[in-house]
Structures are given as C-alpha cells and as structure tokens.
Amino acid sequence: MTSKLTYMGAIGLTALSSVAAAPALAAGTTAGTTITNTATVDYQVGGVAQGQQSASNNFTVDRKINLLVEEVADLTTTVVPGQANAVTTFQLTNISNETLDFALVATQIVGGTASHGGSDSFNVNNVRIYRDNISSGTIGSWDAGDTLITGYVDELVVDTAIRLFVVADIPAALANNSVAGVTLRATAREGGSIGTQGAAITETAGANTAGKDTVFADITAGVAGDAARDGSHSDNDDYTVQTATLAVTKTSRIISDPVNATSNPKLIPGAVIEYCIAVANSGSAAATSVVITDPVPGQLTFNAGSILLGGTVTSGTCDFNGATGGSYAAPNVSGTIASIAAGTASTLVFRATVN
C-alpha cells in the first residue's frame, strides 16, 4: 500500500475563528479520566460516498502521586537567643493529578552540616507548622491570622502551591553563629473527605489493573531520610543565631603628678590617672544599650566631669577620646553606650586622682 497523501484542506482563505485555549494542566489529566480516541474513515466506491466507518479505543488515566516541598528563598533565618516565634518558610505543591491530603511533619536535625553552612549545634523549642492565610493578614509572611496545622493539609487541589511556616522558639544563652536545622516533610494521603486526614496511599503493586492505579512519581528524593518514589518529599531550612559577643578590657595611663607635672609623671599621691574601659563586639549583631559600670577604688578620688563616652579603639589601643556624658554615684562611674555595631568597639574614659 503506497498511496500518496494529498492536500485536502483549505488554508487561510477564510478568517480563522479563534480557538479556545485548553486549560494548562501542569500536573495533568485528572486520575480516573477515560481517554477515548476515535478515528473515522470517509471514502467513495465508484464515485459514490459510502457510510462513514469509525473505530475507537479507550483507556483510563491512572493516579500519579507527586509533590514538592521547597524551602522558600534559600536563606537561613537569623535569630537572636531567646527569640520567640522564629519563622522558616517552605512551599508545598501538589503536582499529582488528584486532590489529596498531605501529612506534615517538622523535625529537628541533630548534628551534621546545615543546609546554609555551619553545623547543627542546638535544637529549637515549641516547633509548630502554620499555613499561610492568603485572604487576610500579611500574605507570604507569618502572622497571627495564619492557620496552625494539626498534622495535615486538607484537600490540596491539583497544581496548587501553599506556603507553610515552621515556627519555633529559640533557647536563651546561645553562642553567635549557632545553627539549628529543621526538616519539613509532606506525605501524600488520600483526599476526598473534607476535615479528616485521608488514609495512607500505597502504590499499586504487581499486575496492572484496567482501572485507576496509583503510581508514585516523585522521582527526585527530598533531603536525608526521604526516598525517591515514596509519595513524600522534604526539604531543610535552618536558624542561625546572630548575637553580639562582647569583651571588656580596661587600661590606664598617668596624666600628671604634682612634682613632674605632665613630663614623665609617676604614680605618687596627687597623680591623675586616666582609665579606659573598652567594650569590643566580635559578634554578628549590634549590641544596644550597653551599660558600663566601674567602681572607683577607695585609694582614688573621681575627677568630676571627666567621663567621656563612645570613644574609639585603634588597633586594640584605647584612643582616650569620646563625648562628655555618663554619671558618677560613689563609688561607681557609669555610662550607657547606645549601640556597638558588630566588629567595632566603644569606650568609657574617666580620670581619678591618687589619694
């Protein structure tokens, strides 16, 4: 049979009517849909049109279970020790071809390298999962109007992504750059019953059936502990502590004595000594409202009005400068420095006379 095909249609002679676009189906045809293909034949015998012939076949689209859990923004969440409600953000997408429930579990990583560098070194407290409320409040960010998840997401329709927040409290007294990793894992469950978590889903094993079978299509495994094609997916995120780390050093110099004046003064009674208390912040966050208190020894007399605040340190050496401020309430000299930025130092300077 070598019949040649010929041109039959008329192209472009009449205005083409616009074609209704088919809906985009990223996750695909709904499970259980029957696809019927029908071909028809028109032909003539002896120049007379004959009855049209047709032939059909059909098959059922099976259920493809696929989902994606992704951390949003791929950044660690910076926290300070003692912070309540620290938020990491994830996104869950149902790319199955059926509406499903998804069981959610947030677990803490213990040890090992965290996903944004550093090693997991502590665990957070009071881990909760929230679903973003997309009709009120701050959409895309955690707020009080978001829904606390109790174990599962109900009836997530096909091709839908939702934002999930893992919210936890950070313990107090943590060192700068401490890291706590968390894993969010979602597992597909049967959909269909609103308000209750559906049963676990198993892949159709063994021989295929003519009806709707189930295929786990999550061919990319999530993070550690998650296998490919298991109907579940996961991702990691972490909290990194960014705090101020303060170190205090105290230095002094002799300004003058009653005999030598300012030329090579010695520590004799009546000599004036200048003290410098330097506070250096080697952490990653600014320290604010830093209060410095220093009791003046009983052998010295504080020189009124000599306190300088907010001075600088050059190469580890106090510059004995700053702005007048602070206060003296015997025996304590004190002053408050509003803010010491990460990686910088600030000073309190005062003078006293040897009794």
Place this chain on the structure above:
Amino acid sequence: MRTGLFLLLAALMPGPALAANQVALDNHVFVERVSTDAEGKQRILLEEPKVVVPGDRLVFVLNYRNAGAQPADKFVVTNPMPAAVRFADAGDTRPFVSVDGGKQWGLLADLSVPMADGTRRAAQPADVTHIRWAFQTPIPVGGTGKLMFRGVVK
C-alpha cells in the same frame, strides 16, 4: 463474518454500491516506554495502556483494510485528538492537521494560531485538534495500511 455478508449483498445489488463496512478500520493505543540498558542503549517498548499517567507518551495506530469488492476512492481518515492528549508527531505519515477544531486543515508547518493581541504565531504540535490523512489514489481491493501518530497524556 458480518463484513462478508454485507459484501455479498453489495455485490448482488444493482446500481451504485452502498457497501456498509466495506472498509475495516481498527484503532490501537500503546504506551511508549524508553528504557536505557547498562550499555547506554535505548530500548523503546510499546505496552498496553494499563498504567498511564500524565506525561506518558502514547502511540496511536490505525489499521485500515479495504475489505470490499471495489477500490475505495477519496479515502480520508480523520482522528480528532482526545481532549486529554497533546499531539506530538505523526512519524513520516505527513497528515494534515487542524488547529481550530476541524475548520481549517493543512500541514502543521503551514498553520498559525491567533494570539490574544491580534497577531498570529506558528502552530505548534500542542495546538493540533484534529489529524487527517487523505489518500490521493484509491485503496485497491484487499489493500491494507497503517497510520500512526504520537501524543502525550496531558
């Protein structure tokens, strides 16, 4: 042997032949699975469509046969695309296709699709709504043949 019975009747009838079921057509669908063996060779298997999920490649095969006693002329096979299947290609069978629900026909490369802004773009395989094979020469008595096209489950 219903076909045979009709043929007999057709032969007995005088005048223009109106032979029902003179042409036999059957329609099969297979799932195309590509597996790669240890040596990196790809093997393509055609399976019965038992497990079919979105994204699977399907091969539709149409077999025709002129079971009549006379040549079948103006032989046209038309296959609308099932709604849940996206057309991929038709091998080397070079069918005419329609991208507007069967109003206009042509080779895919010659067709275009209107855009929302009034301009037109070249038609893509995914735009195909119907496929049609039209034969230039009559199918002789007993002549058989096979047509195929590929699609992807949406």
